Amino acid sequence: MRPFTHKNGDRLPKSIPPKAKGRVHANDDDTQTGAFPVVRRRPPRSLNANANRARLVTSVLVALMCALLGFGYAVQVHNNQSSYQSLSEEELVRLLDETSTQVDKLEERKSQLNQQLASIKSAADKQKEAARIAQQNEQSSGLLSGRLPAQGRGVVVTISEETDRVDATTMFNLIEELRNAGAEVISFGDVRVVTSTYFLDTKSGLECDGKKMKAPYTIRAIGDPDALQNAIQIAGGVGSRIKVQYHASVGVEQSNSVKIDQVRRGQDYQYAKTVE
């Protein structure tokens, strides 16, 4: 890089001064021959301190991230428990649908159960009614068939014979008159009068349902006392006939409490069967 020496320079023509100026620079370069340009080094830092600081920063960052995660998690968990606020519109609609469907189902179930309850109640009522009717039937049929003792308002008819015996037909007429007048329960002496009661004339006297009867006869009948009394004592009725025909005395006494204790065992029907 140095083409010209001072000696060579003497050979050059002197008409080129600019080059001489350049040569001055060349001389400046000369002083720093053989060295690379000095790059200023960064100020030396302690490697150890740097690493420590970096580690601190990164661990703080990591902790911050993890704290964010934990924070978000806790907040979300809390938030999720509380309300429907975070649900989207369609989710809310779906929820509403589900709820209303459930309500409908429950309503249906309720009405079913109500129906069931009503039917059970009516069944119970029916059963009660049936029991009541059965009891009623039992009572009335018991009275009718003579199975149960009875008492109530009615009349007591006393017939005392003088000489002639009252015959069976007349007695039966008397009973029939009482029945027509609405007597519900009748007893003749110590025989309960039922549908199958018969009177029979025998040599020894009147027989009723296989029992010998002796005067005076006592006939008790439960029913409307006035009607019963009228039935016996009506002019030309059975009472007067007994008086006139058989010269017997007929006494009719109304009573508020006629008691008929005579009962009779239930009849076993051999031929008749109930129609189912």
Place this chain on the structure above:
Amino acid sequence: MTAVLGLVLGVVAGIFLQPDIPIGLQPYLPIMVVAALDALVGAIRSYFERSFSDRVFVVSFISNVITATLLVFLGNQLGVGSQLSTAVIVVLGIRIFSNVSSIRRFIFRG
């Protein structure tokens, strides 16, 4: 250690402060949490692989959260928010599962 400490601190702060989340942020918070969880599990895995880099962790944490949120936000804009959030959850779940399974291999060597 600092990670566990931070986690505990965050949970405690969340429980005790009980902040009200702004309504606008509510649909995104669960997604954010899952994304962050994915980043955390990934970090644990890389820790076991001895290639844990805090810088990578921080960047992946933030980018995970932001990406998931943006995706769900986009879905909400397009009207497929719930589907897209399901998709994000599924993908993150798969990633969490695979990361956990590799962690398990590191721990149990099998």
